[in-house]
Amino acid sequence: MTIPSEHGLHAAQPTRILAIETSCDETAAAVVDDGRHVRSSVVASQIALHQQYGGVFPEMASRAHIEAIAPVLQRAMSEAGASWESLNAVAVTKGPGLPGSLVVGVNAAKGICLARDLPLVGVNHLEGHIYSHWLGDAPITRLGEDPFPLLALIVSGGHTELVLVRGHGDYELVGHTVDDAAGEAYDKVARMLGLGYPGGPAVEQVARSGNPARFKFSRPRLDKPYNFSFSGTKTAVLYVTRRFGGMTDGKLSPRVPVADIAASFQESVAEWLVEKTMRVAELNNVKGILVGGGVSANRVLRERLSAAAGSRQPQPITVLFPPLWLCTDNAAMIGAAAHFAYWRGVRDDLDMDVRPDLKLGD
Ligand code: KG4
């Protein structure tokens, strides 16, 4: 068995993987060739369902996955023009995520493996966000033949993690949030400001007309310098909102300066993420920084991080952001991660359980 070279643009032999992702509130399936070519990527979003609760409702998410999984799989296969016989493996997110959601994708994957006698490859969802950079135009190639070591900043609704990537499958978790994830803080702040769900895009939208310097949200002190905490900032936003009349019976006082609060919050989150990311990147002399997860769609974060890394002395550090359709959850990224795992010989048994608290490197 030959392992594909560095950034995996040269598969040992053509490899086609059907990938499934159901860790949170998107039911997704994709067919990916050689860890790079996305033959199809279908994402059934549950946003409309969860909007009424202002966040993901786990029991509802699980049941919505059950309804969506078979049609999504059928569409992914037919849009790819792929036959079941042409598949080399089935990949699925085994964790981290909501247990009841993960179970649906994992069981679907097992069923296909059983029926078609295909190998099963369980993938860590966060690894998927990292490998989104290997897809399509493969932004990773900008780092040259050997892109390692890399620093990955994963910022989503469930995660805020700094991961040192020394090679394929070789991860060290350097920092993580001790409470809310960055995206979760966005979602909660959006709710306080009477904006919709998901909060990130809504906050970003209103922040455009706001003054980011009007409010200063101080940062909590943490035991470990590379960890994050967002719950204090979220509470600070709540107090500022209350100072201007706050929310009564679900109605926000017209005196609340929504745009200025949103802009100041967005600026604080970006500044904080950038500062820690740059410190870890420099300390480890990384060749590049990869950003992934829903919050990596945020324009202010993109601008601040690109500026900081680009002006770094004596040498700038390259920062890569996935295209917007690969920032949020999808199955194509699971297929890319699975490709490298497959060629490392990773195979899971059909009694594989879901791992809701799975860590990178486990
Ligand atoms: O990666 P993702 O689709 O799902 C998880 O694995 O959690 O991330 C969703 C999160 C949500 O919290 C959403 O509010 C946030 O990403 N998000 C954003 C933006 N777009 C999505 N946050 C800030 N700015 C955005 N433009």
Ligand code: ZN
């Ligand atoms: Zn995600």
